[in-house]
Every structure is written in C-alpha cells, then in structure tokens.
Amino acid sequence: MQSEIRKYLEKHGVRPSLQRLAVMEYLRTHRTHPTVDEIYEALSPQIPTLSRTTVYNTLNRLVEQGAILVIDIDKGNRRYDGFTEFHAHFLCDRCGVLEDIAVEDSHFVGQHTPPGAQIRDVQLLYKGVCAGCRQKESKNIA
C-alpha cells in the first residue's frame, strides 16, 4: 500500500515526505472527496505535529502535479479527489454528500471544444437531493 502511494507520488514528481504520503494515502482510501479540515482532523492523531498549512500546501502541490483533482462546489470549502480518471459527481444540496458517478466519457472528453482552445479537464456535476434526504423530507411533511 504505502509503497504504491510512494511510487504514485514519485511518478507525479512529488517527493514522498511523511505528510505527503499520509495525505495521498488518505485520498486513495477515502473516496468521500474530503475537505482540507476533514483531512487535517483525520491525520492529526497519527501526525500530532501536523499543521493545517501543510495540508493546504500538500494538496496544492498534488493538484499542480496532476496527482489529484480539486472540486469547487457551491460556496465554502474546496474538496479533493484522489482519483483522476474521468468520472462525474453528484452533490446533494441538503447534506453535502458528494458521490462518484461512473460515466462513459466518449460523450464529453474531446467534444465541444471551442475553436483553437486546448482542453485539459472536463468536469460533470449533477446537483440535487439524495435518496436519504428525500426520505427525511417526506417524513417531515407527512
């Protein structure tokens, strides 16, 4: 596990420090698209000296090097995705859960390019209300 993460970082030109390994491994083992604070809180017990700034720095570096993706949704906190293969996301407006959606990419990638432009990234986001929140709301009304 750890050695795979190490190779993954090196492949993307990121030196595998303790903190970077921990952040990268967290993203690879938690497909919840966590925020900076969620990552910081989760890793603090293991790395008591960890600083929030380090988490910010690390994530920014990983994004620059193409090792992870940023997802900017709604207001507030940025979220991160350790898996860069093309896939869509579903965001629940109510509880904020953000899920992966498998999508055939042929309809998106390489399509709809403005003349002369070069596309580097395609983001497809579905927004709405998840099954759980719909159930809660229907109970409240009834």
Add this chain to the structure above:
Amino acid sequence: MQSEIRKYLEKHGVRPSLQRLAVMEYLRTHRTHPTVDEIYEALSPQIPTLSRTTVYNTLNRLVEQGAILVIDIDKGNRRYDGFTEFHAHFLCDRCGVLEDIAVEDSHFVGQHTPPGAQIRDVQLLYKGVCAGCRQKESKNIA
C-alpha cells in the same frame, strides 16, 4: 426590454425593485458570467446609492428562485449566469474567460442519476487554454 425583465422576475416570484431589475437586466444583456464586483461596478453609475450587499442579496435571491445560475469555478469569485437553459461552459485557466458552449443535452440531463436521488441541475465545465492565450504563449516561447 425592461418590461420583459419585469415579467421574468415576477414569473420567478421576485419583486421587481429598481435594483433587482438592473441586476437581472445586466445578466441578460452580458453573457460574460460576471462576478459580483463586475456587476456592482457596472451598475454603480446608473444607481449611485447601490450597495455591494444589495448585489449579493439580489443574486442570492435570484439563484434561490431559479432565475439565474451560479458557477463555482476554481478559487475566488463566484460567477453568475442569467440563462438557465442547459449549456456547457469553457473556462480558460490563463485569462479566466468563461464562455458558453452549446451542447446537446440528451447525453446529460436525466442520465446517470444515483438511485433515489432527484437531479435539479447539471453542470458541464471544460477547462483549458483559450485560443488567444495559446497564441500569446507560443509567441513568448519563440
């Protein structure tokens, strides 16, 4: 023109005050996906007493009522879109320009819904470098 904007607001349950009409009309006549500040600066000459807070309030209200869309891209400022029919966007990483892209919506809307969820909005964003910025960069290198 003005009366159409007025009808549009009323259709969405928003009372057509002077400020709201101005913001809504600005979005319908400038398809540049402006930021709060761009809207504020543009309308200040016409409405000298205009407050930035009013622009924020108005935009939030319009979004709530489904009259306009928010686009959260990268870090920094939120951008607004006065046209709610489905279309994709292209964002230039370099100059920040955000353009509409006409897209056949059959591949997206109503597709890929997680079980039990209700979809309200679909956002498709292409990121890359626009024709103009590519040209500038190739000149700098040569």
Add this chain to the structure above:
DNA sequence: TCTATTTTTGTAACGATTACAAAAATGTAA
C-alpha cells in the same frame, strides 16, 4: 560532519461572503 535545499509549521494577513441593524421604500387599509 558541514552546508545547501526542501519541507513543515504557526501566525498574521487577505479577501469574498454573510450577519446584522438601521434607514428607506413600498404596500395596505381606513
């Protein structure tokens, strides 16, 4: 070991957005 470079850390600053309360505008009823 010694030295240069990179990384981490904590604090302070920044900036977009929101909270809040007062002032202004608008609507309604007599």
Add this chain to the structure above:
DNA sequence: TTACATTTTTGTAATCGTTACAAAAATAGA
C-alpha cells in the same frame, strides 16, 4: 391623504477558508 406594517436597501462589522511569510525542522549531497 395618513398611519402602520412589511419589504428592501444600505453600510459596517464579523466570519471563515485560504494564502503569505518567516522561522524551525528535516533531508540530501559532498
């Protein structure tokens, strides 16, 4: 019209995620 209630606007202060910065710690190379 007047009086009163409601909505909207406005300006300031607060909030909060993120970044800037400089010192401390860790790491790499000779």
